Amino acid sequence: MTDTQHAVSLAVTDVTIDDEFWNPRLENNREVTIEYQYDQLEESDCLENFRRAAEGADGGFEGMWFADSDAYKWLEAASYVLATHDDADLRRRVDEVIELVAAAQEADGYLNTYFTLEEPEKKWTNLNMMHELYCAGHLIEAAVAHHRATGESSLLEVATRLADHIDSVFDSEVDGVPGHEEIELALVKLARVTDEQRYVDLARYFVELRGHDDRLEWEFEHVEEIAGYDPDGGGIVEGARDVFYEDGEYDGSYAQAHAPFFDQEAVEGHSVRAMYYYTGVADLAAETGDEELIDHLESLWENMTEKRMYVTGGIGSSEYGERFTEDYDLPNDTAYAETCAAIGSIFWSQRLFELTGKARYADLIERTLYNGFLAGVSLDGTEFFYDNRLESAGDHHRQGWFHCACCPPNVARLLASLERYIYATGDNCLYINQYLGSEGTVTVDGIAVDIVQTTDYPWDEDVRIDVQPAEPTAFTVSLRVPDWCEEASVSVNGEPVSVPDDGYVELDREWDDDRIDATFEQRVVPVRSHPAVEDNRGRVALTRGPLVYCLEGVDHERPLGQYRIDPETTFDASFREELLEGAVTIDGEATVPDLEEWEGRLYRPDDEASSRTASITAVPYYLWDNRDPGELLVWIRAT
Amino acid sequence: MTDTQHAVSLAVTDVTIDDEFWNPRLENNREVTIEYQYDQLEESDCLENFRRAAEGADGGFEGMWFADSDAYKWLEAASYVLATHDDADLRRRVDEVIELVAAAQEADGYLNTYFTLEEPEKKWTNLNMMHELYCAGHLIEAAVAHHRATGESSLLEVATRLADHIDSVFDSEVDGVPGHEEIELALVKLARVTDEQRYVDLARYFVELRGHDDRLEWEFEHVEEIAGYDPDGGGIVEGARDVFYEDGEYDGSYAQAHAPFFDQEAVEGHSVRAMYYYTGVADLAAETGDEELIDHLESLWENMTEKRMYVTGGIGSSEYGERFTEDYDLPNDTAYAETCAAIGSIFWSQRLFELTGKARYADLIERTLYNGFLAGVSLDGTEFFYDNRLESAGDHHRQGWFHCACCPPNVARLLASLERYIYATGDNCLYINQYLGSEGTVTVDGIAVDIVQTTDYPWDEDVRIDVQPAEPTAFTVSLRVPDWCEEASVSVNGEPVSVPDDGYVELDREWDDDRIDATFEQRVVPVRSHPAVEDNRGRVALTRGPLVYCLEGVDHERPLGQYRIDPETTFDASFREELLEGAVTIDGEATVPDLEEWEGRLYRPDDEASSRTASITAVPYYLWDNRDPGELLVWIRAT
The missing domain is CATH 1.50.10 (Glycosyltransferase)
Incomplete structure (x- = not known):
């Protein structure tokens, strides 16, 4: 074996x-x-x-x-x-x-x-x-x-x-x-x-x-x-x-x-x-x-x-x-x-x-x-x-x-x-797979390498990694560019390096006491499903970085299915210290139907129906059901 | 009694x-x-x-x-x-x-x-x-x-x-x-x-x-x-x-x-x-x-x-x-x-x-x-x-x-x-409730009234009604203006009469051998449901006159849920002699997602997904499942 x-x-x-x-x-x-x-x-x-x-x-x-x-x-x-x-x-x-x-x-x-x-x-x-x-x-x-x-x-x-x-x-x-x-x-x-x-x-x-x-x-x-x-x-x-x-x-x-x-x-x-x-x-x-x-x-x-x-x-x-x-x-x-x-x-x-x-x-x-x-x-x-x-x-x-x-x-x-x-080692190579604040020692081809990560991931897009082998050593640091990231930048000791669309940035050098800085831009990205997924047709899920977001009933006045968003609109992502022990929420505008005009009507010509804007607040999916119990919706109706 | x-x-x-x-x-x-x-x-x-x-x-x-x-x-x-x-x-x-x-x-x-x-x-x-x-x-x-x-x-x-x-x-x-x-x-x-x-x-x-x-x-x-x-x-x-x-x-x-x-x-x-x-x-x-x-x-x-x-x-x-x-x-x-x-x-x-x-x-x-x-x-x-x-x-x-x-x-x-x-009689009144080609005799306040309807309803919007009492008699003919009709015109012996939005046109006169002509304009009207109806959110049903329409799988290449229509687009309604013993179909344009670009992908950013136009053909709902068995959809996804 x-x-x-x-x-x-x-x-x-x-x-x-x-x-x-x-x-x-x-x-x-x-x-x-x-x-x-x-x-x-x-x-x-x-x-x-x-x-x-x-x-x-x-x-x-x-x-x-x-x-x-x-x-x-x-x-x-x-x-x-x-x-x-x-x-x-x-x-x-x-x-x-x-x-x-x-x-x-x-x-x-x-x-x-x-x-x-x-x-x-x-x-x-x-x-x-x-x-x-x-x-x-x-x-x-x-x-x-x-x-x-x-x-x-x-x-x-x-x-x-x-x-x-x-x-x-x-x-x-x-x-x-x-x-x-x-x-x-x-x-x-x-x-x-x-x-x-x-x-x-x-x-x-x-x-x-x-x-x-x-x-x-x-x-x-x-x-x-x-x-x-x-x-x-x-x-x-x-x-x-x-x-x-x-x-x-x-x-x-x-x-x-x-x-x-x-x-x-x-x-x-x-x-x-x-x-x-x-x-x-x-x-x-x-x-x-x-x-x-x-x-x-x-x-x-x-x-x-x-x-x-x-x-x-x-x-x-x-x-x-x-x-x-x-x-x-x-x-x-x-x-x-x-x-x-x-x-x-x-x-x-x-x-x-x-x-x-x-x-x-x-x-x-x-x-x-x-x-x-x-x-x-x-x-x-x-x-x-x-x-x-x-x-x-x-x-x-x-x-x-x-x-x-x-x-x-x-x-x-x-x-x-x-x-x-977080880390893995290959042939003369150190893989950095996950971004978590941490410190420790990894052995690369027999050499102990101290490695410290400093980051506010997944809320923030910056990651700092300090690499310090026991002695100056040449090996590759393979830094994962997350598949969700559309714009990544990486530098070693302040020197920018070129970054592929995804996969790994391979940093070949003799490492001594070096600092890697990576920025994985975190935009709010509405995603769609393959058209064969019946439930998700005409819907988007909001994502930011590695996180999928959701709407919860507790943040909204209407049944969640009544909100419709324009995926091309601008969403606002901001950290809210007081919410759910601290989390980035996604806030934006949606349209909801005018309910008053439906009084006494069950069906009406499309050209008579009107709508108005309403705010939505999306929270990370993993955090749902930690407040007042209510509705959940990941796939939001979209224009 | x-x-x-x-x-x-x-x-x-x-x-x-x-x-x-x-x-x-x-x-x-x-x-x-x-x-x-x-x-x-x-x-x-x-x-x-x-x-x-x-x-x-x-x-x-x-x-x-x-x-x-x-x-x-x-x-x-x-x-x-x-x-x-x-x-x-x-x-x-x-x-x-x-x-x-x-x-x-x-x-x-x-x-x-x-x-x-x-x-x-x-x-x-x-x-x-x-x-x-x-x-x-x-x-x-x-x-x-x-x-x-x-x-x-x-x-x-x-x-x-x-x-x-x-x-x-x-x-x-x-x-x-x-x-x-x-x-x-x-x-x-x-x-x-x-x-x-x-x-x-x-x-x-x-x-x-x-x-x-x-x-x-x-x-x-x-x-x-x-x-x-x-x-x-x-x-x-x-x-x-x-x-x-x-x-x-x-x-x-x-x-x-x-x-x-x-x-x-x-x-x-x-x-x-x-x-x-x-x-x-x-x-x-x-x-x-x-x-x-x-x-x-x-x-x-x-x-x-x-x-x-x-x-x-x-x-x-x-x-x-x-x-x-x-x-x-x-x-x-x-x-x-x-x-x-x-x-x-x-x-x-x-x-x-x-x-x-x-x-x-x-x-x-x-x-x-x-x-x-x-x-x-x-x-x-x-x-x-x-x-x-x-x-x-x-x-x-x-x-x-x-x-x-x-x-x-x-x-x-x-x-x-x-x-x-079709007909009913009230106090000195003849109600015309349904529009079907027919002839017969109705008794209004003791007077036999011959009445003949000629129409290609529901395919056509014109109805001709000939009214002939046994002797000239004054009574009201109450002609129903269908609730779906947005534009109705009625004339008696070629003389236009004013028409209410809905309910009955009340034609008071001495009837002898008279002709009523009514036109109940039949537009294609996409209708929406009350927002509380979960299944129908973001969807419209196509209607024309009294008929609700549907999509059938037999007329379409894609799963029906992949078609999305713009309710404000122009739909074409035309009688097709050869289809289902003769029926008016509604034809129009829809958008469907491009499938090629989804190869190997289950989720993608919204801004990468594209679509193209495709034709739809809607048939009257009552006619569905009279051809090759397949999918049915009344409520079509809409912009």
């Missing part, structure tokens, strides 16, 4: 974010969200399941059958926090949870509290729905994060024993793939930290078998014999299997199992599964250097971004099946755009960036981070969107927790590891 | 339509539809139910539990045909069906084949759902029509015996109102033909009790004891009762039973029920001259037309409950707008016209007739819309028959009695 197949490597641990925009979010995540989520793990009996399993109890499992993964994602998030902040209380709590998890592991390495408590004789019988491998994957991710953060092996040993158990069962006793991917990417992480090739091989087994075997279909034909079936009705299989059927026929696309990887021409099915799947495939490609895998992944990513993605970076249009549907099917008021799917898209894009060094993947990470992802959590860090509408009549709001609680801890683990997306 | 409470009387039997536009539709109705529907009565076993009931069979009822009404509506339609066309075959067939119906009547006058065959011991126990009174009402309407058309009493005797039986049961053994109104208006018709006041009293009983009693609610609390309940599930009550509940609470609004008549401030609930109810109330008002009833009916009609009606005259927005929903809730792609409801709206408006002499009621009849109603039947007379969408992706089509077959025979009975809507 070797990492040299990566075109680019992540530069991880040695960067600390210190950023006006992100500090409050990250502080909330550390000090409120992770604490709050721990309480939820107790309140939902997630941790109690581990305790009871450890005690050898029979029955009494509480929550969704894959609730173990909530604890694992919390452990992963907490470990990322521990990597950058030494918090003794948190460390003690993490150790307590690890102890619970370890105690619940069975003698042969098996670990899943639902099965231990409820159906111990039916392990590995329902790969479609029961998520044993999914939970195992999250345990492994947590263990790798914990080990890297603390150097300790307490959780890694648990994860390794479980991985070894899986390795002993699959491709021998059991032959099949999980209904929900996750184990694949986790096994590659485990291989990297343990230097054990067999985990890569096991990941490859799962990837290569998907779409080839008929095990998943077989399970549905034998529901009575497998786990999760309740003959009195209401069992797991009874309740959840419909999404695997289309017109009465089994349809594996929900789990990307309808065809082998290379025969899949579009991103299909449950969007979180799809993202974890492609992430795992990308990890495998990084290990094997298989160019065909990379090419096909890139074509799937193009399908997603060119035909199946909301302007916020959100993906998965349909609540039914939490899934992708068809090209250009992007309804706004029923948009699902699950927060976990946005996070999965960031994972996948990051892998594709590492494999190719292409800026477009960092562009999408930025777009998703500031919009589809960040909307998932309230300003105070205690409420979450599971699904993210782009239009609402006023009845869609964040919640504190969910019976299916995948999103909140997923948000926490991404925020807690955000610094990992 | 007296008819003198009417402000206006219908002038019925002595007018014959001879009109380029309507002749083919009426011929199809007489020669194809009524024949075809008779076959359907046999094929659906509707007539077999009567045969089996007559034979004393037990069980085996087929079809919806109110299928008897299909036969009655067919009899009514066929009777209207016999009133104007002596067709020996049809007369024989009508007599055969009447014989079947008469034979199925029980000794005490009771008549309902579902109950006779299936639940003879549970008559009158489930007034909410079982439609015994609804079927009785349709029998009475058929009987009155048959008697008036033929002078025979064969069916009238059956109806009278049933009405007498109902009179003996209600307000004594049983106290309650039907879930589906119809009996009320039928009883007033029966009173008028029999001159029996007690039928008016019985109608008044049903009208006045509605909203006051709790019998309907009681029935749902005792489903096991009443008719239509199947303890194994799937019974009538089990399947159909949901519409009576709102958030788990009984809600009588589905059947207009949520409040007494005078406390109802909006048209609510199942739209066909509502129309038959208000029609019955209007009939009662005509008998009693109760001004408060009339005023309140007019206010309900205003609520309907100002807040709850499609531009086609269609009513009832929601498939669930086939009902009215909320003010301005008029979605297009899920529009229900049941054909029967449009017909009911015509019945109600005609009654309100008779009560008030106001032109607006005739205006709405015209709009509904040419749009929401006429779309209900295919050009060839053999296929029908039950629900009438105003927008469709291409999956909505007419059908030959329906398991719930209320609409087809309702269409037939309205077409077969269309001549009744």
Whole structure:
């Protein structure tokens, strides 16, 4: 196993974010969200399941059958926090949870509290729905994060024993793939930290078998014999299997199992599964250097971004099946755009960036981070969107927790590891992908390079970057020109350099103690959708920099659908300190119909209808639903 | 009982339509539809139910539990045909069906084949759902029509015996109102033909009790004891009762039973029920001259037309409950707008016209007739819309028959009695309400007036009317200026007269052998909706004269939502002989987005998107879905 197949490597641990925009979010995540989520793990009996399993109890499992993964994602998030902040209380709590998890592991390495408590004789019988491998994957991710953060092996040993158990069962006793991917990417992480090739091989087994075997279909034909079936009705299989059927026929696309990887021409099915799947495939490609895998992944990513993605970076249009549907099917008021799917898209894009060094993947990470992802959590860090509408009549709001609680801890683990997306290193090259105030050290070809970013991004367009290698060294600094930026200027020590339309500005020089200044002009840009997107015809979304904006009912007198804007008008963007903890709003003029003259009329000749001007105020989409509840509108009617 | 409470009387039997536009539709109705529907009565076993009931069979009822009404509506339609066309075959067939119906009547006058065959011991126990009174009402309407058309009493005797039986049961053994109104208006018709006041009293009983009693609610609390309940599930009550509940609470609004008549401030609930109810109330008002009833009916009609009606005259927005929903809730792609409801709206408006002499009621009849109603039947007379969408992706089509077959025979009975809507007489006044080529004799204050209309309406704007009383007589001819007409001119014997903006031109003179010429200018008028109608914001519907137009996929290369029109542009209206048996189409220019430049892009800045012109062709809405199946769009995106 070797990492040299990566075109680019992540530069991880040695960067600390210190950023006006992100500090409050990250502080909330550390000090409120992770604490709050721990309480939820107790309140939902997630941790109690581990305790009871450890005690050898029979029955009494509480929550969704894959609730173990909530604890694992919390452990992963907490470990990322521990990597950058030494918090003794948190460390003690993490150790307590690890102890619970370890105690619940069975003698042969098996670990899943639902099965231990409820159906111990039916392990590995329902790969479609029961998520044993999914939970195992999250345990492994947590263990790798914990080990890297603390150097300790307490959780890694648990994860390794479980991985070894899986390795002993699959491709021998059991032959099949999980209904929900996750184990694949986790096994590659485990291989990297343990230097054990067999985990890569096991990941490859799962990837290569998907779409080839008929095990998943077989399970549905034998529901009575497998786990999760309740003959009195209401069992797991009874309740959840419909999404695997289309017109009465089994349809594996929900789990990307309808065809082998290379025969899949579009991103299909449950969007979180799809993202974890492609992430795992990308990890495998990084290990094997298989160019065909990379090419096909890139074509799937193009399908997603060119035909199946909301302007916020959100993906998965349909609540039914939490899934992708068809090209250009992007309804706004029923948009699902699950927060976990946005996070999965960031994972996948990051892998594709590492494999190719292409800026477009960092562009999408930025777009998703500031919009589809960040909307998932309230300003105070205690409420979450599971699904993210782009239009609402006023009845869609964040919640504190969910019976299916995948999103909140997923948000926490991404925020807690955000610094990992800023820089990357390639062959004699330092990539600057994201613009966040931060300082740290990155190693470029063996030389430690101190790097400090100073910026008020995304409110402001200026970024200052100070680069100071341990000794004067020649290498390339590749500075991403965001895809939304129409006018960028960059200088090194005050000397302007030429800037391409997008992609990277490549600054080749011997770096010593140098200063880069970049200005990414932030105009208000109304954007349109491809004409095939039905809901968005005749509408524009306002954007500024990486941010998508929206109208909220709380700022407007009329129903939002009555405002019509002229995209060619001048919009005013200004920072408002007092609003939503400080934000740039977009203000402008719109027209609204005169209502008085409609009194007693339902239909009138067009030439009798008149309108007048009214002000609109747009706020960043990620900030919506943090004030009085009300309407939401991203796609505004336009002339 | 007296008819003198009417402000206006219908002038019925002595007018014959001879009109380029309507002749083919009426011929199809007489020669194809009524024949075809008779076959359907046999094929659906509707007539077999009567045969089996007559034979004393037990069980085996087929079809919806109110299928008897299909036969009655067919009899009514066929009777209207016999009133104007002596067709020996049809007369024989009508007599055969009447014989079947008469034979199925029980000794005490009771008549309902579902109950006779299936639940003879549970008559009158489930007034909410079982439609015994609804079927009785349709029998009475058929009987009155048959008697008036033929002078025979064969069916009238059956109806009278049933009405007498109902009179003996209600307000004594049983106290309650039907879930589906119809009996009320039928009883007033029966009173008028029999001159029996007690039928008016019985109608008044049903009208006045509605909203006051709790019998309907009681029935749902005792489903096991009443008719239509199947303890194994799937019974009538089990399947159909949901519409009576709102958030788990009984809600009588589905059947207009949520409040007494005078406390109802909006048209609510199942739209066909509502129309038959208000029609019955209007009939009662005509008998009693109760001004408060009339005023309140007019206010309900205003609520309907100002807040709850499609531009086609269609009513009832929601498939669930086939009902009215909320003010301005008029979605297009899920529009229900049941054909029967449009017909009911015509019945109600005609009654309100008779009560008030106001032109607006005739205006709405015209709009509904040419749009929401006429779309209900295919050009060839053999296929029908039950629900009438105003927008469709291409999956909505007419059908030959329906398991719930209320609409087809309702269409037939309205077409077969269309001549009744042309003229009316008031005090020394002749109203000309609808413009159809026709000739006939109308009696004005005892004087027979021959009247001939010659017009190519609605394609052409000119109408010629020749008026010739039996002797020179002074009276007023009130000529309706359609509400859509912005420029009308009228002359008598070539002498122009002044014309009001809308309402009636009142032509007072001594009529001898005189000619009226009217021109109702037919411009293409794009109309807009009240801004509160969400689906129609930024859209216009094209109209010309009384016709609403639509775009069909078959005439266009792009998805219809991609066309955007400038309402101020010039549209071309021209008659196309070869199209859809001859129709005026509206042709014009639209803009469509350039698709080439979108290749590989899902979102782009507004200023980069360009468009080009494309032609559109709009056809009358009532004609849609008579060619290759495809998309439908009434509300077109507009600048």
